[in-house]
Amino acid sequence: MSQTPLTKVVIPAAGLGTRFLPATKALPKEMLPIVDTPTLQYIVEEAVAAGLKDLILIQGRGKSAIEDHFDVAFELETTLAARNKTKDVEALRRISSMVSVLSVRQKVPLGLGHAVLCAKSAVGNEPFGVMLGDDMVDGEDPCILQLWRVFQKHQKGVIALMEVPAEETSMYGIAAGDMLDERTMNITRIVEKPKKDAPSRMAVIGRYVLPPSIFEHLEKTERGVGGEIQLTDALARLMATEGLIGYRFTGTRYDAGDKLGYLKANIAYALKRPELRDGLMAFMGELTGAKK
Ligand code: UTP
Numbered sequence: 322m323s324q325t326p327l328t329k330v331v332i333p334a335a336g337l338g339t340r341f342l343p344a345t346k347a348l349p350k351e352m353l354p355i356v357d358t359p360t361l362q363y364i365v366e367e368a369v370a371a372g373l374k375d376l377i378l379i380q381g382r383g384k385s386a387i388e389d390h391f392d393v394a395f396e397l398e399t400t401l402a403a404r405n406k407t408k409d410v411e412a413l414r415r416i417s418s419m420v421s422v423l424s425v426r427q428k429v430p431l432g433l434g435h436a437v438l439c440a441k442s443a444v445g446n447e448p449f450g451v452m453l454g455d456d457m458v459d460g461e462d463p464c465i466l467q468l469w470r471v472f473q474k475h476q477k478g479v480i481a482l483m484e485v486p487a488e489e490t491s492m493y494g495i496a497a498g499d500m501l502d503e504r505t506m507n508i509t510r511i512v513e514k515p516k517k518d519a520p521s522r523m524a525v526i527g528r529y530v531l532p533p534s535i536f537e538h539l540e541k542t543e544r545g546v547g548g549e550i551q552l553t554d555a556l557a558r559l560m561a562t563e564g565l566i567g568y569r570f571t572g573t574r575y576d577a578g579d580k581l582g583y584l585k586a587n588i589a590y591a592l593k594r595p596e597l598r599d600g601l602m603a604f605m606g607e608l609t610g611a612k613k
Contacts, residue, residue: 327469327530329444330373333436334361334454335381335427340579350578351454352386355586356594359390360577362416363457369419371466373450376422377443379436388424393417432549438539446533448472451552453527453578457586460572464528471505471568472530478559481528482506482567483574491516493524494553496567506567508560513546513553523567525553526574535559 338350345353351361368376380387394413401409427439437451450465458464458481468479482496497520498508510520529552538558545551559565575589576582588605591597 326372327448327450327465327472328373329375329377329447330368330450330452330465331377331379331437331440331444332361332364332368332452332454333379333427333433334384334387335379335430335436335439336433336455336578337381337430338455338578341583347383349381349384349387349454352390353577353583355457355577355583356590356597360457360583360586361387361454362390364452364454365391365419367458367463367465368450368452371450371463371469373465374420376420377440378422378424378454379427379439380424381427381430384424388422391417391419391422432544432547432551434539434542434550434552434555437552438536438550441536441539444533444536448530448532451527451529451531455576455578456527457575457577458526458528458570458572459575459589460570462571464570464572464574465530467570468528468530468568471566475505475564475566477564477566478531478535478556479529479566479568480508480556481526481570482523483526483569484522485524487519487522490519490522490524493526494551494556495519495521496523496525496565497521498567501566504569506569508565508567511553511557511560511565513551523569525556525567526576528570531559532563534563538562 334351338345341350352359398410398413423443425439425443427436452465471479491514494513495515496508497510498506500506538555542550542555545554575586577586591601
């Protein structure tokens with residue numbers, strides 16, 4: 322397997338976002354703001370912090386808002402400059418200069434596995450990252466970079482794992498296996514959303530570093546849970562042929578594709594802003610006080 326640096330990352334953002342309707346009727350859920358910044362931008366910032374240069378964005382119907390967001394906004398910049406809003410102009414330029422974005426269209430949202438398969442020719446024959454467009458990981462050490470280091474050591478696909486309560490295992494892909502050290506698991510079983518008898522409480526979250534051979538497995542993967550082509554099913558095939566590693570990453574993960582996760586992310590990120598913190602804390606105190 323090659324030892325070239327990780328440069329490419331696939332960001333699937335072509336789902337229908339039905340849990341956020343009607344907000345997502347015309348706007349992709351990946352563009353919903355966490356405080357004042359679209360979810361997707363946090364993910365792109367993690368990729369940039371990890372040194373990734375080529376972003377392959379999987380987009381579906383009505384996703385031009387995403388392309389516009391990462392493009393130069395000439396009229397807006399000119400207007401802001403005329404009003405001497407230099408800081409705002411710089412912030413906008415920073416977004417458009419962050420990375421090169423290649424858009425790939427997933428014509429029908431057949432599932433996450435299918436979305437990743439759409440990137441096959443853009444990725445080529447090298448290991449690549451996958452970062453879900455609605456999954457945020459807050460932390461000093463970019464989660465995708467943590468996985469890349471593990472990939473380099475083991476020369477096998479690596480997926481991010483997080484321990485979840487037993488009652489939540491049916492909401493995730495669940496992995497089980499032998500711990501190689503405190504954080505690293507040699508995966509021997511992986512199942513998508515187990516209805517009962519989950520093999521562990523280690524849930525798969527939206528960060529992966531995969532070898533290009535995953536595409537062959539995806540091509541052979543039939544529709545699974547929910548009638549979708551599941552990435553987890555292709556990962557099970559990869560595990561059986563080449564092996565698969567799980568890594569309990571450091572950082573805090575927010576599922577911004579879920580209403581509660583989205584609200585938690587908004588509160589957590591707002592509390593990090595000095596200009597919002599005191600006002601928000603006081604308001605939450607009022608709310609919880611009023612409940613008693
Ligand atoms: P989700 O399952 O959270 O997205 O997929 P969804 O299907 O849009 O969600 P709901 O249940 O209808 O609300 C995780 C990520 O994979 C992308 C989504 O955009 C999201 O970022 N995805 C999912 C695709 O790109 N294509 C698909 O066919 C499915």
